[in-house]
Amino acid sequence: MDAQSTVARVDNISLLPLAVGESGKAKQSFDSDTWPKHVVVGTESKAELGVKINCVTNDFHPKNMSVMLPVQEGGLRAWMTIAGAWMIQFSTFGYVYSYGVYQDYYTRIFLKNHSPSSIAWIGSIQLMMPLALGLVSGKLFDAGYFHHLIFSGSVIFTTSLFMVSLVQPDQYFQIILSQGLGMGIGIGLVFVPTTSICAHHFKRRKALATGIVVSGSSAGGLVFPIMLNHLLVSKGYANAVRYTAYIVLGCLTIGNLLMRKPLPANIRKPSSPMIATFLKEPEYLMTIFVFFLMMYGMFFPVVYLQLYAVLHEVDGNLAFYSLAILNACSCVGRILGNFFADTYGAWNLLIPTTVIAGGTIWAVLGVHDKATLVVVAMVYGFFSGAWLSLSLTALGSLAQSPSEIGARTGLVLAIASLGCLFAAPTQGALLSRAYLWIRPIAFSSTLLFVAALLGVLIRSRIVAKKGVARV
Numbered sequence: 230m231d232a233q234s235t236v237a238r239v240d241n242i243s244l245l246p247l248a249v250g251e252s253g254k255a256k257q258s259f260d261s262d263t264w265p266k267h268v269v270v271g272t273e274s275k276a277e278l279g280v281k282i283n284c285v286t287n288d289f290h291p292k293n294m295s296v297m298l299p300v301q302e303g304g305l306r307a308w309m310t311i312a313g314a315w316m317i318q319f320s321t322f323g324y325v326y327s328y329g330v331y332q333d334y335y336t337r338i339f340l341k342n343h344s345p346s347s348i349a350w351i352g353s354i355q356l357m358m359p360l361a362l363g364l365v366s367g368k369l370f371d372a373g374y375f376h377h378l379i380f381s382g383s384v385i386f387t388t389s390l391f392m393v394s395l396v397q398p399d400q401y402f403q404i405i406l407s408q409g410l411g412m413g414i415g416i417g418l419v420f421v422p423t424t425s426i427c428a429h430h431f432k433r434r435k436a437l438a439t440g441i442v443v444s445g446s447s448a449g450g451l452v453f454p455i456m457l458n459h460l461l462v463s464k465g466y467a468n469a470v471r472y473t474a475y476i477v478l479g480c481l482t483i484g485n486l487l488m489r490k491p492l493p494a495n496i497r498k499p500s501s502p503m504i505a506t507f508l509k510e511p512e513y514l515m516t517i518f519v520f521f522l523m524m525y526g527m528f529f530p531v532v533y534l535q536l537y538a539v540l541h542e543v544d545g546n547l548a549f550y551s552l553a554i555l556n557a558c559s560c561v562g563r564i565l566g567n568f569f570a571d572t573y574g575a576w577n578l579l580i581p582t583t584v585i586a587g588g589t590i591w592a593v594l595g596v597h598d599k600a601t602l603v604v605v606a607m608v609y610g611f612f613s614g615a616w617l618s619l620s621l622t623a624l625g626s627l628a629q630s631p632s633e634i635g636a637r638t639g640l641v642l643a644i645a646s647l648g649c650l651f652a653a654p655t656q657g658a659l660l661s662r663a664y665l666w667i668r669p670i671a672f673s674s675t676l677l678f679v680a681a682l683l684g685v686l687i688r689s690r691i692v693a694k695k696g697v698a699r700v
Contacts, residue, residue, distance in 0.1 A: 304430075306430070306489050306491065307430035307431060307438075307491065309487045309488070309489060310426055310430055310487065310488045310489050310491075311427065311430070311438055311441055311442060312487050313483070313484040313485070313486070313487030313488035314423040314424075314426060314427070314442045314445070314484065314488060315441065315442055315444070315445035315448075315484075316445065316480045316481070316483050316484035316487065317379065317383070317419050317423045317445070317480075317481065317484040317485075317488075318420075318423055318442055318443060318444075318445030318446045318449070319445035319446065319448050319449040319452075319480055320386075320449060320476070320477040320480035320481050320484070321359075321382075321383075321386055321415065321416045321419055321420070321446075321449075321477075321481075322359065322416055322420060322443075322445075322446035322449065323445060323446040323447070323448060323449010323450050323452070323453060323556075324390070324412075324449055324453050324473070324477060325352075325355055325356055325359075325412075325416065325446075326446060326447070326449060326450030326453075326454075326531060326552070326556055326559075327449070327450060327453035327454040327457055327552065328351075328352040328355060328356070328531070328532065329454065329531055329532055329533070329534060329535045329536070329551075329552045330453075330454045330457045330458055330461075330535065330549075330552065331351070331352070331408070331457075332345075332348060332349065332352060332532055332533070332535070332536060333535045333536045333539060334461055334466075335348045335351070335404075336348055336536060337539075339398050339399075339466060340398070340399060340401055340404070342399055343399075343401055344657065344662060345536075345657040345660055345662075346654050346657030346658045346660070347401070347654075347657075348657070349532060349653035349654045349656070349657040350405065350409070350653070350654050351404055351405055351408055351409045352409075352532055352653050353409075353649060353650050353651065353652060353653040353654055354405065354409035354410060354413055354650065355408060355409050355412055355413045355416075356413075356528065356649045356650075356653075357413065357646040357647070357649040357650035358409075358410070358412075358413025358414055358416060358417045358646070359413065359416040359417045359420040359421075359642075359646075360417075360420075360524070360642040360643060360645060360646030360649055361417065361642075361643050361646040361647075361650075362414065362417025362418060362420075362421075362643070363417070363420065363421045363638065363639035363640070363641075363642035363643045363646070364636070364639040364640050364642075364643035365417075365639070365643075366378055366382075366417060366418050366419075366420070366421045366422055366635075366639060367421045367425065367634075367635035367636045367637075367638055367639020367640070367642075368635065368636055368639065370421060370422045370425055370426075370635040370639075371632055371633070371634075371635040371636055373490075375422055375426065375488075375490050376485075376488070376490070378418045378419060378422045379418075379419050379422060379423070379484070379485055379488060380485055381418055382414075382415045382416065382417070382418030382419035383415070383419065383481040383482075383484070383485060384415075385411065385414055385415035385418065386411075386412055386414075386415025386416060386419075386477070386481070387415070387474065387477055387478050387481060388411070389407050389408070389410075389411025389412040389414075389415060390407075390408075390412060390470065390473070390474040390477055391471065391474050392407040392411065393407045393408045393412070393470050393474075394466075394467045394468075394470035394471040394474060395467070396408075398466075421635060421638055421639050421642065422635070423442060423488075424439055424442055424443060424621050424638070425625070425634050425635045425638060426488070426490075427439045427442055428625055428631050428634050429490070429491045429631055430491050433571070434571060435571075435622070435625070436567040436568075436570040436571045436575060436618075436622045437564075437567050437568050437570075437571055439567055439618060439621055439622055439625075440563050440564045440565075440566060440567025440568060440570075440618040440622075441564055441567075443563045443617055443618045443621065444560045444561075444563040444564050444614075444618070446617075447556045447557070447559035447560030447562075447563055447610075447614050448556070448560050449556075450552065450553075450555070450556030450559065451553050451556040451557045451560065452553075453473055454549075454550075454552040454553050454556070455549075455550065455553045456469075456472070456473055456476075457469055457470075457473065458549040458550075460472055460473075504636055504640060507636070507637055507640060510627075511690065512627070512687050512690040512691055512694070513627055513637075513641075515683060515686065515687050515690075516623075516624070516627065516641060516687055517640070517641050517644050517645065518683070519680045519683045519684055519687060520620070520624075520641050520642070520644075520645035520648075520680075521644060521645045521647065521648045522648065522676045522677070522679055522680040522683075523583065523616075523620070523645070523648070523676070523677060523680045524645045524646065524647075524648030524649045524652065525648035525649075525651065525652050525655075525673075525676050526587070526590070526648075526652070526672070526673035526674065526675070526676030526677045526680070527586065527613060527616065527673075527677065528649065528652060528653070529590055529593075529652070529656055529669060529670065529673040530555065530589075530590060530593060530605075530606075530609050530613075531552070531555070531613075532653045532656070533656065533660070533669070534551050534552065534555065534593065534605075534606065534609075535548055535549065535551050535552055537593060537596065537666065538551050538596065538602055540664060541596065541597065543596065543597070543598060543599065543602050544599050547599050547602060547603070548602070551602055551606050552606075554603060554606040554607060554610065555606040555607075555609060555610035555613075556610060556614075557610065558606070558607045558608075558609075558610030558611040558614065559610040559611065559613055559614030559617075560614060561611060561614070562610065562611035562612060562613070562614030562615035562616075562618075563614040563615060563617060563618040564618075565615065566578060566582065566614070566615030566616070566618045566619045567618045567619065567622055570618075570619055570622050572699075573699060574698075574699040574700045575619050575622040575623040575626055575700070576623050576626070576684070576687070576688045576691060576700045577688070577698075577699065577700065578615070578619050579616065579619040579620060579623050579684060580681050580684045580685060580688065581681075582612050582615050582616045582619060583616060583677050583680055583681040583684065584677070584678065584681045585608075585612045586609065586612045586613050586616055586677060587673075587674040587675075587676075587677030587678050587681070588674065589605060589608050589609040589612060589613075590609065590670055590673050590674040590677070591670060591671075591674045592605050592608070592609075593605055593609075593666070593670055594666065594667060594670055621638065624637060624638045624641055624642075625637070625638060626691075626700065627691075652673075655669075655672070656669035656672065656673060657669075659672055688700060
């Protein structure tokens, strides 16, 4: 028996029972004098070898191990959680995607004494808060407070939405507090947990599961704009908001009841990831800046497409359905984008998707009749939907383990949320009361083109680091 094979047998066979031994056997230490002489090899003495083995067995002891959260693959519990997360996304972030209806209604009727830029702050705050709170909710999610976040966020969001129904015309700051800040905080507590939980239930189909969850927001963006456009005319502002709030309440209740954490309670949680270590990675820092640019430019059609269609005298009924068409195609894009991400890689698909979305924003200038409005809404909806689901998967791929996903995703979204905060007001200021549409459109699409170019650099660094092209 040669020296290397002897040590290999000690490392690979002898240590395993010590790590998982019965009734305290794992606590045994090795006395070098008890080892047979033929085990002492090379320059290592029996004492040195004994110390090495004692150190290894101590590392394997349950009290000293940093237990990795196991990733299960599917099952009833997992798919119930996906369904519940879909319901949460449908009724929270999906409602945010109906803000274009509010922007149009506020600009022309409810807050007509305020400029489009000032009104846009309402939607910007509402869209920014889910991302800004991503760092807080991500850290709490990693620490095990999943159900606490979902429940408290659901209560805050629903209560704030009912408060919106009580607002009177031209009460700008009441709308800012209830619709912008209140509803935004509610979404902020549930957004990262509902998307990050997929990685704890799935490994092989993680991207597809995430795509299904975020498609819920597209479905909400399909249903709520149609409801609001009809109810605002037939029932008035207060009742229109109140009716949708009851639907939100029911969906959030079902979602909370369906979702489950995948791990049994007796498995010790790993230590919280150190955020400072993330900021030492060049590709991660570049990702933060790229997502800031993307958030600054991506959502222009979501806020302004319906207003553009109305002011350019495209068929009134179809203009009111523009957001519904956009979000219907977005739902398909979110599922298909992540379906192919499992095969081709999230970053490989995110870059061209961003370029196409930027080009489609330019195409808004060509909207002049029913056909062009439908085509632009469908193309932008599909690729913006794919962009969102691919973005979340791409961020998750930067994590070294599932325990880092919430914190890494939350930190990027928190900083990038500043782009969402300033996007609509900046676009509204560029638009002005003279409605100079080319200025905000050129601004938004250019940001996406620059972000895509920087994304190529990030992808090249990730490929070099991982040694694989499918990233």
